[in-house]
Amino acid sequence: GRSSDVSSGINAEYGYFFFGESLTSYFRNVFVGEDYLNKLANYHRFISYWLYLGGFIAFVLSLQKKKYMVQFTLFGWTHIVLLCCVVQSHLIIQNCFEGLYWLLYPASMVICNDIMAYFFGFFFGKTPLIKLSPKKTWEGFIGGFFATMVFGVIVSKTMYQFKHLICPVEFDGSSLVISNCDPGYVFNQQTFNLPVGIQGALSLFGISWTSVSLRPIHFHGAVMAMFASLIAPFGGFFASGFKRAFKLKDFGDLIPGHGGVIDRMDCQFLMGTFVFVYYFSFIKSVSVNSVLQIIYGMSTESQVELFKTLGDHLSSRGLPLP
16 A cells, blocks of 8 residues: 555665765766766765655655554564665675675675584584574584684685785776775784783793784684674574564575575674674775765865865975876
């Protein structure tokens, strides 16, 4: 009925919003020279907000007596699906744009943990872990954790050697390309001074280290491996509870013996969202391309003023202008 049409409209609006977010973030220079496209990019969020408000108002106007519960239930489910699927899928796409490493590495951690938890649980499992999944055991959970930590070190050391995995994508004017980037701080060897307390503790064992040399990605990889082992499985537990509530064995039957795509992705969505938040909180640095995307959205007058200001700044530091 009308409520179903309104829900479909809200779904379409969310799709437009997140698709537009990707376009305006990574393809901004496409809009240069096209005035109407540039304005559409500048006011994209404002337009999206009013489209959503239009859907919200349409929903309120479609409410019918004796159908309130059904309509509000449908409205609630629409937003839950959008939050759990559409929003998290968008965040995973953002991870891909920053480099395939940020998709493949965390995804491999979840897959490894899933396999090794099953392996340890099958051969050594005796203690039930959670009632939602009777076959899950503490032995499998703990064994999967240690196996994933070891696997994470090996995979990380292998993957960061390939530039096409660690470099972000850029738009060269006609298509998306993987930039020939400098791996940067995260993937290069760094020397870190050890705190005095740790130096003192090591000295008790005859170790006189004052610093260590490692790549920061090893630390970040360990954090992601820990999340994949300890937190991401709760996405699977949530999916198990959801299926039990609706008396479903699997979400689909596309993969024989494994169910549907969502059955394989229940932990990946949680992992992808964490990687997005973690990357943009602790790893992401300002790149020339990201600054250019902002500059392309400025007026011609502002671009000229920026050019002059930057030139004066470089001249004051004694640096020659190109």
